Amino acid sequence: MFRDADLGVRPCDIDAHALHAMILERCRRPLGHEMKNAVQSMYAGIEVLAKSLAAGPAARVSPEQCVMLLRQQLDGLQTTLGRILDDVAPERTATQTFDAAAVLRDLARFLSTDAAVAGVKLRLALPSQALVTARPHVARSVLLGFFLSSIDALRGGGELAIAVREEAGRTRVEFALQRDAGAWPAAQDASSLDARYLRTTADSLLALEQGECTCEMLTESTARLSVTLPSG
């Protein structure tokens, strides 16, 4: 196997993988938050247990109730870790129908602290369900990339409104950006996702799904990004 003369990896795989790793690098803080929150809640659960044992029969929460609580917290932690694993090392999936609204809600939860730290207010206007047909790991990665790129562009203060529109068999996810302080900064933060590489790569990735993405500057302080996929 070490003598293979051909480069087995296709260029589009390289870009898809590179984008994925860039997104992960940018997600170091939100991933850390997610892990820390899950662990902290268990530390708190153990403290409640220690107090319950110390209080004896006078305890407001019995040790047995604490055991139930700890099991639930550990179930939650396990779910969180499974989701992190899926984000970090996604299984390559075939094209299928899935709910893009659920993905967006999950990403908004994942990035809520990140957005708050950047001074970005999130406003979601999502239908209860928005079925699309695509490879889920590609669509999730592209949506996550656009979400992060929007937060980075608004860093310092602004509003990010995310909406979903259905148009003639296609589902369009719109990220509407409004910066508080006027014009966009000229340079990106070093930790930001490279917006142009994201768009170039997302475009070629989405082409395989018959999808597309756009990016428009509307005014000096507003912009709109979109990702369109075939409806499910």
Place this chain on the structure above:
Amino acid sequence: MFRDADLGVRPCDIDAHALHAMILERCRRPLGHEMKNAVQSMYAGIEVLAKSLAAGPAARVSPEQCVMLLRQQLDGLQTTLGRILDDVAPERTATQTFDAAAVLRDLARFLSTDAAVAGVKLRLALPSQALVTARPHVARSVLLGFFLSSIDALRGGGELAIAVREEAGRTRVEFALQRDAGAWPAAQDASSLDARYLRTTADSLLALEQGECTCEMLTESTARLSVTLPSG
């Protein structure tokens, strides 16, 4: 920021990121194992606690001892998650001196189940310390890539011996592969890391550290990979 005309990402960044994501994809199972083991030990700790409470004064392990145990297990889980975060979304680090032997021991632990499942016996002959000078996240990624590639090449049965040699101010990590069943299989498993892409990319990454990598077929069933870095 959306109007930048130049592609800000450099090609060598793209390859480095792509390699990182390919390694992560290949690591889905070992990462899952690591998370699962940490969570399972906590489930076991909670079971011990539940039994201790049910047994009352006759319990062999007191509930208070169980609380201590749970705290220790949660500390361990937190350390594991921190290590996973460092592997998944490494912080870009400057060139510094660090212990390559410690990195190899950590990787061997991380990949022990993966190697066992592939029928690969690991044999480590490492000095207590092997200081090298490089960017730690690059060196770790390259060593992990070569380790995985070796396991994949030996899939089905073989021995992987890892040794470190010091030579004139340079430290050479050697992966010696011996396949049980004769000649190398012609095709790679779909889940394997692409060996040629790994080598090409590792070479250009290591060039920045004044390092290098080699890959030699010695006989029909043996091979040797190496990664050389400046000693610390």
